[in-house]
Amino acid sequence: MTHEQIYTDLSSYALDALDAHEREEITTHLAGGCVGCERELESWRELVGVIALGGQDAPPPNLKPALFERVRASGAGARPPATVVPLRRWPVVALALAATALLSIGIARDVEWRGTLNEQQRMVAQLRGDLTAAHGNLDRVAQQLAAQEKDLTSLRAVLAAAQESLAIVQAPGLRLVRLKEAPQAQPGDGHVLISASGRALFYAFDLKPLPPEKAYELWWITEKEGPINAGVFRPDERGLGRIEAAVPTDAGAVQAAAVTIEPAAGVPKPTGPMILLGNI
Amino acid sequence: MEAQELALALCRGEQHALAELYDRFGGAVYHFALRITRDPSTAEEICLDAFLQLWRQADRFNANHGSIQSWLFTIARSRAIDRIRAAGAAKRTEAEDPISVNAVPQPDETAEFAERRELVREAIATLPAVQRTALELAYYEGLSHSQIANRLNEPLGTVKTRIRQAMIALRQTLAPVLSVTS
Numbered sequence: 001m002t003h004e005q006i007y008t009d010l011s012s013y014a015l016d017a018l019d020a021h022e023r024e025e026i027t028t029h030l031a032g033g034c035v036g037c038e039r040e041l042e043s044w045r046e047l048v049g050v051i052a053l054g055g056q057d058a059p060p061p062n063l064k065p066a067l068f069e070r071v072r073a074s075g076a077g078a079r080p081p082a083t084v085v086p087l088r089r090w091p092v093v094a095l096a097l098a099a100t101a102l103l104s105i106g107i108a109r110d111v112e113w114r115g116t117l118n119e120q121q122r123m124v125a126q127l128r129g130d131l132t133a134a135h136g137n138l139d140r141v142a143q144q145l146a147a148q149e150k151d152l153t154s155l156r157a158v159l160a161a162a163q164e165s166l167a168i169v170q171a172p173g174l175r176l177v178r179l180k181e182a183p184q185a186q187p188g189d190g191h192v193l194i195s196a197s198g199r200a201l202f203y204a205f206d207l208k209p210l211p212p213e214k215a216y217e218l219w220w221i222t223e224k225e226g227p228i229n230a231g232v233f234r235p236d237e238r239g240l241g242r243i244e245a246a247v248p249t250d251a252g253a254v255q256a257a258a259v260t261i262e263p264a265a266g267v268p269k270p271t272g273p274m275i276l277l278g279n280i
Numbered sequence: 281m282e283a284q285e286l287a288l289a290l291c292r293g294e295q296h297a298l299a300e301l302y303d304r305f306g307g308a309v310y311h312f313a314l315r316i317t318r319d320p321s322t323a324e325e326i327c328l329d330a331f332l333q334l335w336r337q338a339d340r341f342n343a344n345h346g347s348i349q350s351w352l353f354t355i356a357r358s359r360a361i362d363r364i365r366a367a368g369a370a371k372r373t374e375a376e377d378p379i380s381v382n383a384v385p386q387p388d389e390t391a392e393f394a395e396r397r398e399l400v401r402e403a404i405a406t407l408p409a410v411q412r413t414a415l416e417l418a419y420y421e422g423l424s425h426s427q428i429a430n431r432l433n434e435p436l437g438t439v440k441t442r443i444r445q446a447m448i449a450l451r452q453t454l455a456p457v458l459s460v461t462s
Contacts, residue, residue: 011444012447018424042346047450049349049350049357050350050400051404052353054401063310067298067302068295229406246441268406
């Protein structure tokens with residue numbers, strides 16, 4: 001597999017949906033320390049975790065007590081408190097003798113110890129200062145590294161998108177479908193490039209900016225199922241909207257493409273005003 | 281308390297943090313495990329195992345690599361998928377969608393969590409049916425691309441494309457709730 005193929009398959013790797021040989025190949029690649037792929041994989045793993053949030057059931061009422069019963073039984077996780085060793089009851093005489101001896105030694109060496117102690121305290125203070133400075137440097141380097149990794153990941157994503165677009169444009173049997181403003185809509189313009197393999201690249205121009213709660217949504221108008229969502233998008237500051245989509249293959253003939261304004265998360269069927277329309 | 285603060289409290293061995301995380305995510309983890317395994321007692325075991333692992337290994341959590349809830353659900357999914365693969369239970373004929381019928385808000389659920397859950401549900405519901413079906417077979421039944429292609433009687437390349445398109449669409453739509461993005 002090329003690096004780009006590996007990068008493309010990371011979403012399925014995070015899903016654990018790859019066949020064994022593909023999985024092993026990607027595992028080996030990641031073990032080689034590819035920072036960009038590691039970062040991309042983390043984002044897919046985050047998504048895999050978040051998808052599960054979609055459902056909610058009342059868990060059985062005994063489950064929470066059972067959890068804490070196991071926590072108590074395992075003892076793991078809870079950090080042990082500092083233990084206090086009780087003082088043994090030494091015979092009073094032995095204790096007094098020991099105290100006297102210690103006092104004598106302590107007085108004799110007091111001056112020497114004080115000098116040593118002061119020197120050690122100065123050394124500790126110096127080491128603490130050095131350590132703090134080293135931590136500061138380390139933090140700065142880590143921040144720079146993180147920023148560079150982020151830039152690299154962004155560039156890889158841009159490159160991957162450009163390569164996917166190029167693949168669609170270079171594929172044989174390419175079709176161009178023009179989209180114009182829908183009836184009663186503001187003037188608009190867009191087009192869709194559709195490859196023979198069913199991959200599509202959509203562009204729209206001079207789109208008006210939308211409030212945060214709204215987005216543009218692209219639709220395939222199909223023979224059997226009517227409008228099928230092809231993805232939501234927001235235009236950039238130049239009013240350019242772009243989206244890649246797969247043309248549905250099992251909903252009968254795709255008769256048209258259209259763009260509507262919908263809630264930001266998108267909707268299963270169009271509800272908002274149609275902006276662009278083009279017959280295929 | 282924020283999820284990341286709860287993670288730090290877990291590292292300090294504070295059981296109230298585990299209790300709060302359970303109150304916040306326990307229902308979703310149980311539902312998730314139940315959806316995969318279709319067996320209440322197995323779902324309970326997976327739910328317990330996931331929270332116990334979170335408690336035992338809290339010191340391994342790194343907020344730079346993802347959110348704690350994502351980590352928790354990843355643990356639960358991994359265990360649930362292992363169970364059904366071991367049991368050979370991945371032979372069901374169609375992916376059901378209990379999300380649409382069992383999404384019951386819990387009393388301890390925060391408004392933020394409820395909003396996040398709703399966003400996820402909408403994002404999944406918005407996917408084209410063919411993409412959603414392929415994704416759910418991978419996500420909830422642990423099937424590989426090849427197994428999904430066989431199940432749906434579709435070309436392998438079509439299945440791969442559908443799953444990737446679905447993942448791209450979800451990452452785009454759910455960007456506001458992802459703590460790690462590309």
